[in-house]
Amino acid sequence: MEKIFDQLIDSFIENKVGIAENFLSKDLSEHLITNLIGLFKDKLMLSAGTGNDTLVVHDKMYRSDKIYWLDRAHNDVHENSFFDLMDTFISHLNRTCYTGITGYEFHYTLYETGSFYKKHVDQFRNNEVRQYSMIMYLNENWAEEDGGQLCIHHVDNLQNISPVNGKSVFFKSSELEHEVLITNKPRMSITGWLKIN
Ligand SMILES: O=C(O)CCC(=O)C(=O)O
Numbered sequence: 022m023e024k025i026f027d028q029l030i031d032s033f034i035e036n037k038v039g040i041a042e043n044f045l046s047k048d049l050s051e052h053l054i055t056n057l058i059g060l061f062k063d064k065l066m067l068s069a070g071t072g073n074d075t076l077v078v079h080d081k082m083y084r085s086d087k088i089y090w091l092d093r094a095h096n097d098v099h100e101n102s103f104f105d106l107m108d109t110f111i112s113h114l115n116r117t118c119y120t121g122i123t124g125y126e127f128h129y130t131l132y133e134t135g136s137f138y139k140k141h142v143d144q145f146r147n148n149e150v151r152q153y154s155m156i157m158y159l160n161e162n163w164a165e166e167d168g169g170q171l172c173i174h175h176v177d178n179l180q181n182i183s184p185v186n187g188k189s190v191f192f193k194s195s196e197l198e199h200e201v202l203i204t205n206k207p208r209m210s211i212t213g214w215l216k217i218n
């Protein structure tokens with residue numbers, strides 16, 4: 022696993038955006054996909070807001086994804102395997118890069134066909150606890166024409182990343198503007214933030 026962690030960190034240092042294929046094992050991603058589909062069927066995936074907790078705006082012009090927060094208290098084996106993986110990654114990151122991360126939050130995310138998330142920065146203006154953004158994709162067989170790419174707005178170029186199963190993307194929450202392009206089929210992921218409290 023350390024090799025994949027280093028791949029994510031090294032590409033982050035080199036390009037401001039870390040990318041690692043197969044960050045999630047096939048087995049784990051299959052279980053997380055099943056969880057997400059179950060949550061959707063049970064109508065537990067809810068429209069995401071924008072802004073921080075004191076000012077949540079449900080603005081469908083801005084983002085149209087649906088989310089559900091992961092929690093160890095759910096006692097779900099696969100959700101907990103995901104948290105175990107994140108704990109291992111964060112101790113590796115803190116040990117090798119002195120990042121001092123003390124916590125995290127993650128949600129399942131579903132972009133139904135036609136959904137998007139307009140250009141934004143992840144760190145809230147009045148709250149700096151979110152240090153790094155991390156996304157893990159849960160989509161078997163993603164083709165170029167399916168859309169739904171994560172588009173990173175670098176200073177002088179755009180970088181499109183397709184949401185391929187098991188892939189993880191990692192970047193600084195305060196810096197990079199990014200958007201999710203309109204998806205032409207349902208697009209699933211786990212999205213989260215590493216925090217300093
Ligand atoms: O799913 C993605 O590729 C990015 C999601 C995102 O930017 C966010 O939830 O803040």
Ligand SMILES: [Fe+2]
Nearest residue numbers: 141142143199
């Ligand atoms: Fe974002």
